[in-house]
Amino acid sequence: MLEIRSARKTFYKGQPDEKVALDDLSLTLQTGEFGVVIGSNGAGKSTMLNAVSGAMPLDRGQILINGDDVTNTPVHKRAMRIARVFQDPMLGTAASMTVAENMLLAELRSKSRTFARGLNAKRLADYKERLSILGLGLENRLDTRVELLSGGQRQSLSLIMAVGGSPDLLLLDEHTAALDPRTADLVMGATVRAVDALKLTTLMVTHNMQHAVDYGHRVIMLDAGKVKLQIGGEEKADVTVAKLIDHFSVKSDAMLLGA
Numbered sequence: 001m002l003e004i005r006s007a008r009k010t011f012y013k014g015q016p017d018e019k020v021a022l023d024d025l026s027l028t029l030q031t032g033e034f035g036v037v038i039g040s041n042g043a044g045k046s047t048m049l050n051a052v053s054g055a056m057p058l059d060r061g062q063i064l065i066n067g068d069d070v071t072n073t074p075v076h077k078r079a080m081r082i083a084r085v086f087q088d089p090m091l092g093t094a095a096s097m098t099v100a101e102n103m104l105l106a107e108l109r110s111k112s113r114t115f116a117r118g119l120n121a122k123r124l125a126d127y128k129e130r131l132s133i134l135g136l137g138l139e140n141r142l143d144t145r146v147e148l149l150s151g152g153q154r155q156s157l158s159l160i161m162a163v164g165g166s167p168d169l170l171l172l173d174e175h176t177a178a179l180d181p182r183t184a185d186l187v188m189g190a191t192v193r194a195v196d197a198l199k200l201t202t203l204m205v206t207h208n209m210q211h212a213v214d215y216g217h218r219v220i221m222l223d224a225g226k227v228k229l230q231i232g233g234e235e236k237a238d239v240t241v242a243k244l245i246d247h248f249s250v251k252s253d254a255m256l257l258g259a
């Protein structure tokens, strides 16, 4: 379970270009829930993820994971409980190493240093099983160097590597944004299979309104550093892209045009 309580973050405080990125934002995500965060540019989505991961300290407010207050826990310690996948498919994997070697790297990162290293039959069987969750055939490509994989396969591998340590929370930071539409759909399919199979509590930021409609239990719209709208339960089943777009603030566009 994730709780964000009255999170406040101001950039350039006291200066003419002061910007309130998080305006006493509160949000709760239940254990096993898949929340999809949308909102216009500058709404505060990345700042919120950075605050949750610990990459950015809050001015005030609290972050709780499964009831533990982690507000003052440094990012590297929080990383043991939080997995994060970024936009760039090249970031999460080592290109010149094989799929199996990448899985081993991820495993060693999430376990103690004294843990036996080396690829062995038990490990390879475990990697095969976990990669098969993605439904992309990566379990048959354990000896393939990652640089030979497609962007979608590589991003899906990043995802399964990130969640190997059974994190309390998975943060997906526009993880399909750099992919072409077909590949983005493929990665979303793999994501949902992994989230369901591993019962992950997930917060995904996306600009893809169709993905917000099609996936997740709840859509959370941010605007000006606050939660503007939440659509979950049965209501989520009826939501459409057009309805979501209707809720977007027009103020920022008007301001940009000098209106």
Ligand SMILES: Nc1ncnc2c1ncn2[C@@H]1O[C@H](COP(=O)(O)OP(=O)(O)OP(=O)(O)O)[C@@H](O)[C@H]1O
Binding pocket: 011, 012, 019, 020, 021, 039, 040, 041, 042, 043, 044, 045, 046, 047, 048
């Ligand atoms: N490191 C920073 N320094 C100064 N201002 C920042 C910083 N990070 C974010 N901001 C400002 O805070 C506000 C919220 O930005 P944020 O990146 O969280 O929005 P976002 O919803 O993720 O936008 P986008 O969809 O464009 O990624 C914006 O006005 C942005 O310019």
